Amino acid sequence: EAGVTQSPTHLIKTRGQQATLRCSPISGHTSVYWYQQALGLGLQFLLWYDEGEERNRGNFPPRFSGRQFPNYSSELNVNALELEDSALYLCASTQRGGDPMNYGYTFGSGTRLTVV
Amino acid sequence: GNSVTQMEGPVTLSEEAFLTINCTYTATGYPSLFWYVQYPGEGLQLLLKATKADDKGSNKGFEATYRKETTSFHLEKGSVQVSDSAVYFCALNTGNQFYFGTGTSLTVIP
Numbered sequence: 356e357a358g359v360t361q362s363p364t365h366l367i368k369t370r371g372q373q374a375t376l377r378c379s380p381i382s383g384h385t386s387v388y389w390y391q392q393a394l395g396l397g398l399q400f401l402l403w404y405d406e407g408e409e410r411n412r413g414n415f416p417p418r419f420s421g422r423q424f425p426n427y428s429s430e431l432n433v434n435a436l437e438l439e440d441s442a443l444y445l446c447a448s449t450q451r452g453g454d455p456m457n458y459g460y461t462f463g464s465g466t467r468l469t470v471v
Numbered sequence: 472g473n474s475v476t477q478m479e480g481p482v483t484l485s486e487e488a489f490l491t492i493n494c495t496y497t498a499t500g501y502p503s504l505f506w507y508v509q510y511p512g513e514g515l516q517l518l519l520k521a522t523k524a525d526d527k528g529s530n531k532g533f534e535a536t537y538r539k540e541t542t543s544f545h546l547e548k549g550s551v552q553v554s555d556s557a558v559y560f561c562a563l564n565t566g567n568q569f570y571f572g573t574g575t576s577l578t579v580i581p
Contacts, residue, residue: 359514388569397573398515398560411568445514459505460569462514 357381359463361446367469368436376431376466380448386410387429388449388460389421393442401444404429436470443467473498477561477572484551484579492546492575494535494561502563504528504537504544509558509574518546518559551579 360379368374380387389401400413404423418434427448433440447460478493496504503522507515519528524539533548544561556579561572 361514390571395573398571400568400570403568447515459503459507459517459520459564460515462507462516464512464514 359384359446359448359461361444361463361466363466364464365467365469367471370436370438370470372436374433374436374440374468376433376444376446376468377428378431378446378448378463379428380446381450381461384448384450384461385427386449387423387427388447389429389431390445390447391415391442392445392465393439398445402431433468438470441468441470473502473563473565473568473570475561475563475570475572477559477575479573479575481576481578484577486553486579486581487550488579490546490548490551490555490577492559492561492577494544494546494572496542496544496561496563496570498542498563498565498570500565502565504535505562505564505569506533506535506544506546507560507562507571509560511557515560551577553579553581555579 362377386405390398403411407423421431423429443465445465447462474497476495505520506518508518509515519530521528521537527536535544535546558574558576560574
């Protein structure tokens with residue numbers, strides 16, 4: 356069974372540009388979560404999508420947005436990039452039924468975004 | 472609110488030493504507790520979990536016991552190996568969202 360896949364692995368953008376990150380959950384997982392892992396700051400919750408709808412959002416500005424497609428894959432878009440957006444962006448999904456309390460998350464390997 | 476506090480690293484141990492990484496939490500309701508591990512250049516992997524008080528999660532020689540009275544979920548391993556070098560994250564979930572600690576970096580030297 357394929358795991359959670361994220362693309363691209365690395366992304367370099369210039370300040371002010373837009374970045375698009377992609378995530379494909381494990382087959383059968385309907386919930387997708389996005390986290391930002393900035394150096395020295397741990398994991399910060401960004402967004403949660405389930406069944407195509409945004410269910411919850413972390414404390415990030417509106418220029419961080421995303422969507423979930425009918426096949427449950429997801430995109431994270433970051434507009435007007437700033438230097439401090441440089442981080443590892445992790446996507447995670449949960450098992451059918453979305454019970455993270457029992458099953459936890461399955462994480463992808465992340466996209467390393469560098470803003471110069 | 473909900474939060475997780477981990478002991479700060481980095482932690483450096485010799486091979487076969489005993490490992491403890493402290494984790495305490497604050498939560499409303501009855502959370503599930505998790506330890507995740509992140510090897511260099513990779514995403515996070517679930518290491519172990521406990522879903523109710525007094526449960527013990529274990530995997531790959533690592534153990535953690537859900538202690539409601541002390542709101543703790545300390546990670547332990549009796550004899551670490553070089554391959555255990557990674558960053559370890561404690562986390563809780565109340566059913567709606569995960570809350571992660573800041574991570575503890577472990578380096579095991581031969």
